[in-house]
Amino acid sequence: MSGRIIQFGTSRFLQAHVDLFVHEAREQGQQAGPITVVQASGSAARAGRVAAFGAPGGYPVIIRGMQSGVPVERQVSVTSIDRGLSAIRDWDTLVRLFVEDASYVVSNMGDTGYDIAESDRGPALLSGTVPASFPGKLTALLHHRWKAGGHMLTVLPCELINRNGHVLQQAVLDLAAEAGAADAFLTWLRDGVIWADTLVDRIVSEPLEPIGAVAEPYAIWVIERRPGLVPPCHHPSIVLADDLQPFERLKLHILNLGHTVLADIWQREARPAGETVREILADPAIRARLDVLYANEVLPGFAARGMAAEAAPYVAATMDRFLNPFLDHRIADIAQNHPTKVARRIGAFLEWSGRAGASPVLDGVVAGA
The missing domain is CATH 3.40.50.720 (NAD(P)-binding Rossmann-like Domain)
Known part of the structure; x- marks a missing residue:
């Protein structure tokens, strides 16, 4: 064999x-x-x-x-x-x-x-x-x-x-x-x-x-x-x-969550129709908002579940992926089925991390979906 x-x-x-x-x-x-x-x-x-x-x-x-x-x-x-x-x-x-x-x-x-x-x-x-x-x-x-x-x-x-x-x-x-x-x-x-x-x-x-x-x-x-x-x-x-769930949480509640937050900004602020992830993050104000979101709302949620050591490098790797100069990932594609994605990627994160009501940006995305 x-x-x-x-x-x-x-x-x-x-x-x-x-x-x-x-x-x-x-x-x-x-x-x-x-x-x-x-x-x-x-x-x-x-x-x-x-x-x-x-x-x-x-x-x-x-x-x-x-x-x-x-x-x-x-x-x-x-x-x-x-x-x-x-x-x-x-x-x-x-x-x-x-x-x-x-x-x-x-x-x-x-x-x-x-x-x-x-x-x-x-x-x-x-x-x-x-x-x-x-x-x-x-x-x-x-x-x-x-x-x-x-x-x-x-x-x-x-x-x-x-x-x-x-x-x-x-x-x-x-x-x-x-x-x-x-x-x-x-x-x-x-x-x-x-x-x-x-x-x-x-x-x-x-x-x-x-x-x-x-x-x-x-x-x-x-x-x-x-x-x-x-x-x-x-x-x-x-x-x-031993368990896939921590890896699934990282992907769903950091990478996918970040995509959905950007899609929410794109929709609410009527940004250009063909805008990509890389292009929206070329706006310094948007990049700063996402950086602050990860630091103040996402990483504390992972820390509350004992995953701080895994989450911080995953956020860094995610930003590398978002800024890939060779990849055109259209936000219009990410925004499809937005309410369902908000519930699974953001609402479920707030529930899992116990931070519902303590995460102003993410709570606002859920409330508006």
């Missing part, structure tokens, strides 16, 4: 995140990967991208942005991927690799990636035909692996879904049960597969053709510990944690 990773999803995010991490680990001599990228959707528009994976010279990832207040730019040729497959056209090859050679499954299937096609419900799922949905495909592949002896496998979903590992495991268990699978297979899905919840974060701002990406310097992949779990490689951006 190798350390092969079967990756579902051809997104530029994974190209500049997991795939880059594995490449850098291999460059340091680690036995990590290789990666097989699987196009799960069958989209003809992405056929060229699938064919480009595994090219001998790899593909480019350009890292551009601010790091510790200093502009950085570097380019990496990522060679951790050895082939691309289409789940529709190359199903038999995928089954063989999944059964014989895989140690990890990674996925990034988008907001609707866990939706289940009705055709995948029932005994036909395990009949040998190619299932329609990602959870259906994963269930069928795991069933093939179990029938062949059931070597241990680790599943590391990267979708932006709370408790993504738990949700995906439950979807697979439900589909297997609906298909009439043996109780022994259901037991193996619970005990013979490691399903980890993860949190990912990196802004990947631009695709390159046919594959490759432009990304910011900041990146993190937090994997919640499970018994027997070993990460696919060791990398400074990969963090094993």
Whole structure:
């Protein structure tokens, strides 16, 4: 058994995140990967991208942005991927690799990636035909692996879904049960597969053709510990944690909260329609307001929950990300669904930190939403 990773999803995010991490680990001599990228959707528009994976010279990832207040730019040729497959056209090859050679499954299937096609419900799922949905495909592949002896496998979903590992495991268990699978297979899905919840974060701002990406310097992949779990490689951006919640709080109540505060200012003060995060913060008065907000209202809230040491450097990293000179993040996009975002990013912070009524700016944003 190798350390092969079967990756579902051809997104530029994974190209500049997991795939880059594995490449850098291999460059340091680690036995990590290789990666097989699987196009799960069958989209003809992405056929060229699938064919480009595994090219001998790899593909480019350009890292551009601010790091510790200093502009950085570097380019990496990522060679951790050895082939691309289409789940529709190359199903038999995928089954063989999944059964014989895989140690990890990674996925990034988008907001609707866990939706289940009705055709995948029932005994036909395990009949040998190619299932329609990602959870259906994963269930069928795991069933093939179990029938062949059931070597241990680790599943590391990267979708932006709370408790993504738990949700995906439950979807697979439900589909297997609906298909009439043996109780022994259901037991193996619970005990013979490691399903980890993860949190990912990196802004990947631009695709390159046919594959490759432009990304910011900041990146993190937090994997919640499970018994027997070993990460696919060791990398400074990969963090094993007993609990994802502190990392989720930092992202939601510092990065996302800051975005929503800027969107609130943008709406209330009728600022330019196409203004970006970087442009609004080029206004010294707005920058000062955000700095004061973080210092006087956000950091004390984290301190009240014993997270002062984690929050202060995260605020500094967030400002680097906001000021990225290569990223045009339109505030109009951030302002979509503003009341819902205010409730989740700001209202929930005030409740969690116990600072409702003691945070004038944030209380005002909540009151006006």
